[in-house]
Amino acid sequence: MRHVIIGSGVAGIAAIESILSVERSAEIIMLGDDPHGFYSRPGLAYYLTGEISDQALYPKTREDYKKLGFTYRQARVKKILRDETSLQLDDNSLLTYDRLLLATGAFATPLAVPGATLQGVVKLDHLNDARIILKLAKRGRTAVVVGGGITALELAEGLLARGMDVHYLLRGDRYWSNVLDEQESRIIEARLQVEGITLHFHSELQEIIGRSGKVNSIRLKNGKTLKCDLLAYAIGIQPRVELAREAGLQVDRGILVDEFMQTNDPNIYAAGDVAQVFDPITGHSILDSLWGAAREQGCAAGMNMVGRNTPYVKSIPFNVTRLAGLTTTIIGAVGHGRDDDLVGIARGDSETWRELPNAVIAQSGFDVNRVRILVGEQKLIGAVVMGDQTLSIPLQRIITQQVDISPMRDRLLAHDAKLSDVIVDFWTKLKS
């Protein structure tokens, strides 16, 4: 039986590992259009800041791949021919499959303003994008960043680390308003300013103005202009669903799959950023753009492709990230509404984070160590832990394992509750 995997990201690699763990001699062909194959995409941010080299981004060595044993071909798939169970590649050759996995990921939503195709308009999607940014990021020059979520900050901080004068434009009055609360946004904004990034609120980009084909300045909707040499954007991502849609598979925002990661064609599966997965907690199908979720989904898809029925139970999403140098863990449902700086979902984001049901909010901490938890009737629904991460592991477990919190609920919600003491006390008793 031939297993074909489209996409060389973490979902695809995880699927290969699980297929081979069951069928050591399975025939597997991975097709990918990224010339750099499998690398850590979240790691690109640290490559920009100079914390690691590009060589350090590759989790697997040649020997690792040899040991695994599969065929890799650098190729772009143009079409899925479902009736013939085959794929048409960019050189028009055909490749047949018995089982197919679509692990095509997502791409950065393009900027739709005049001037968006000028040289110097950049995004952070692939390793090649990071290389282009590093080539253009010249010390002492000016960069403007637009967009929201984690990637916009990673761009701003990366450009700052390269010695650029960085301006970050926000459409509204605060950063990542549908995930963070106001105090959390303010903490991040203050830190960005201390780092040396200039924030512009209520500032919407209208046009990028070029000279000799290169970025020269920008004009805002309010009429102001700003001279700059680089414009970096991160306004959200879009799952790469074109192949699936053209092939008549069921597609909503992502490719719709059942709990076995199977599409409406029994020979075709989807996993990772491209898959829209049923979430038993919220009752709808959800998109995540999370490394961990992509790996888990790839793993489950692989098992199902070799006939080991393995349902994927969507777990409560969480991400640990660094916002303005501050380690921040986001778990479960913590916000609501929309953020004008983003179109749909961002990188390192989950739609679940904005599915905030009725919950009471408890928070404590000041300055940079802050905890916010969302307390449901019997469970904790979500949490944001900024700075000191002592509480993030207990909270991660309490929320993802849906532990009954009745014994500490009143204490959590008491006026002036010391959240950390209450949680640590509860956690210690729970473990013993």
Add this chain to the structure above:
Amino acid sequence: MAFLNIFKRSARKRTTLAEGHVVPDAARCVQCGICTYNCPIEIDVRAHVWRSEAINRSECLTCGECVARCPRGVLRFERTDLFAAGAS
């Protein structure tokens, strides 16, 4: 002098090893490679994390470089008492 340095290093290694080893919370890891990149003796920490394995390599200096640099709070020291564990 050089001899002394070698001695110092191995003495340190012994005491620190008795204190703990590095264990991962793999679900937090994004395979960015910062840990491996910063390990002074080139242990592929990231590969251990991918397999959800503790860094139980005897040559680990338990210097804490990987723990401190991981941006995602994946790694921590877990106390081990080699003697109590029956390693007599």
